[in-house]
Amino acid sequence: MVTAKKTVSKKAAKKIVVSSLHGDINADTIRVRMYRIGFGDCFLISLPVMKRSGSEDSHYHVLIDCGVHFSGDINTMDKVIGNIAAITGGKIAALIATHSHQDHISGFGRFSEKFSQFDIDEVWLPWCENPADPLALKLQRKHAALAEMLDEHFNAQRTINAPAANTPQRNAAVAAVVNLSGNQKALLLLRSGFDVGAEVRYLGAGEVLRDPAAIEGLTVRVLGPPRDQQFLSKMNPPKDQRYLRLGAGGGVNMDNALRPFPAKWITDTGVENYRGPVLTAAEKEELKEVLADTDLDNLAFALDQVKNNTSLVTLFVFRGKYLLFPGDAQYGNWKWWLDQEEAEDILPRISFLKVAHHGSHNATPKDALERMGEGQLAAMVSTQSVPWQSIPRVPLMRRLSEKATNGVVRSDWLAIDDAPAPLAHTEPPMPKKLPANFRKGAFWYDYLLKLK
Numbered sequence: 151m152v153t154a155k156k157t158v159s160k161k162a163a164k165k166i167v168v169s170s171l172h173g174d175i176n177a178d179t180i181r182v183r184m185y186r187i188g189f190g191d192c193f194l195i196s197l198p199v200m201k202r203s204g205s206e207d208s209h210y211h212v213l214i215d216c217g218v219h220f221s222g223d224i225n226t227m228d229k230v231i232g233n234i235a236a237i238t239g240g241k242i243a244a245l246i247a248t249h250s251h252q253d254h255i256s257g258f259g260r261f262s263e264k265f266s267q268f269d270i271d272e273v274w275l276p277w278c279e280n281p282a283d284p285l286a287l288k289l290q291r292k293h294a295a296l297a298e299m300l301d302e303h304f305n306a307q308r309t310i311n312a313p314a315a316n317t318p319q320r321n322a323a324v325a326a327v328v329n330l331s332g333n334q335k336a337l338l339l340l341r342s343g344f345d346v347g348a349e350v351r352y353l354g355a356g357e358v359l360r361d362p363a364a365i366e367g368l369t370v371r372v373l374g375p376p377r378d379q380q381f382l383s384k385m386n387p388p389k390d391q392r393y394l395r396l397g398a399g400g401g402v403n404m405d406n407a408l409r410p411f412p413a414k415w416i417t418d419t420g421v422e423n424y425r426g427p428v429l430t431a432a433e434k435e436e437l438k439e440v441l442a443d444t445d446l447d448n449l450a451f452a453l454d455q456v457k458n459n460t461s462l463v464t465l466f467v468f469r470g471k472y473l474l475f476p477g478d479a480q481y482g483n484w485k486w487w488l489d490q491e492e493a494e495d496i497l498p499r500i501s502f503l504k505v506a507h508h509g510s511h512n513a514t515p516k517d518a519l520e521r522m523g524e525g526q527l528a529a530m531v532s533t534q535s536v537p538w539q540s541i542p543r544v545p546l547m548r549r550l551s552e553k554a555t556n557g558v559v560r561s562d563w564l565a566i567d568d569a570p571a572p573l574a575h576t577e578p579p580m581p582k583k584l585p586a587n588f589r590k591g592a593f594w595y596d597y598l599l600k601l602k
């Protein structure tokens with residue numbers, strides 16, 4: 151899909167990419183750039199153009215997420231987007247928004263004017279965000295209604311009983327609800343293709359894209375989210391699939407099934423008929439009474455996790471290399487594709503893993519990590535211990551350090567003014583020297599995956 155606009159920007163893109171910051175990204179290198187953005191994700195993947203294609207560009211660029219949690223913002227986003235513009239020459243082949251949490255998409259709304267200046271070929275979203283999909287709409291309505299109710303209740307409790315409402319667990323729960331809010335502008339822009347004519351695709355597990363966004367030689371296997379709600383509602387791995395004991399401060403002990411509504415509200419017409427945030431005054435009053443007896447913190451965590459499970463999970467297969475970007479996928483999302491036959495084939499071949507959900511306890515099933523890329527795995531973790539101190543999860547990070555023989559790098563090793571440093575007893579500690587093929591920038595790390 152070559153547009154006139156693309157042709158114009160080709161020259162600039164070439165100049166910038168060739169004079170790129172380390173001079174070591176060439177036609178045989180995939181570069182994954184992880185920005186330190188605070189508590190959030192922003193990854194730029196640069197894939198070399200095949201020499202014989204006759205293109206003047208040296209790399210195609212794919213942006214995966216650009217968001218930060220309100221309470222974990224370290225004020226680097228402006229610079230991050232400036233760097234993305236410089237590196238890509240303003241050309242993004244595919245822009246992926248994995249799921250509609252603030253810490254993954256807030257940048258698209260806040261810096262909408264900047265993103266509208268990019269030349270973007272395709273925008274990819276999970277099927278759960280498709281406004282033309284009735285099942286997706288139902289999910290969105292349900293989530294929106296719950297988030298609104300929780301917000302109201304937390305506010306009310308704070309007013310009535312301020313000290314009791316200010317526990318670490320409550321703060322973690324409030325942060326989870328905050329993550330769900332304020333995403334409408336970003337979503338509208340994403341769904342509109344930023345008004346720059348980008349093609350918008352809603353993707354689900356099982357799809358295979360060949361040469362997507364005109365990226366020659368790339369195959370993308372979409373591994374999640376599954377369409378089956380049974381899977382979407384499984385948040386926590388069974389015990390033998392965890393690297394944890396559920397911890398304090400954000401840890402949550404609950405069943406796998408999401409039961410966001412008190413029994414009284416689940417009538418024979420079913421929760422699905424619940425009409426969302428538009429409630430009558432009487433309904434609101436009644437719900438308030440019922441919720442007074444419900445564990446709101448766990449409800450908030452459950453809602454946060456079910457949204458994580460809507461993550462668009464993409465496996466990039468490029469010239470024999472497998473790179474996995476699972477967003478914040480939690481157990482049910484993983485489980486769907488781990489149950490497929492092809493998982494046997496995929497897992498040992500993975501050479502790069504973007505660690506899911508900032509290294510939290512329930513977003514990397516043990517069995518999956520254990521079977522990944524023997525002897526060739528590298529991993530990046532975009533993480534920080536604010537606002538959730540339990541992240542990243544120490545036992546997971548420890549095992550990851552052993553499994554990823556080509557190195558693990560975490561974003562919060564980068565010292566940024568006023569940004570939180572890693573906690574004292576966290577893992578892995580920052581090494582004196584970065585592992586081979588990792589590079590440090592002003593507010594990013596690069597992983598250079600050599601194709602030869």
Ligand SMILES: [Zn+2]
Pocket residue numbers: 190191251253254478507508
């Ligand atoms: Zn996240």
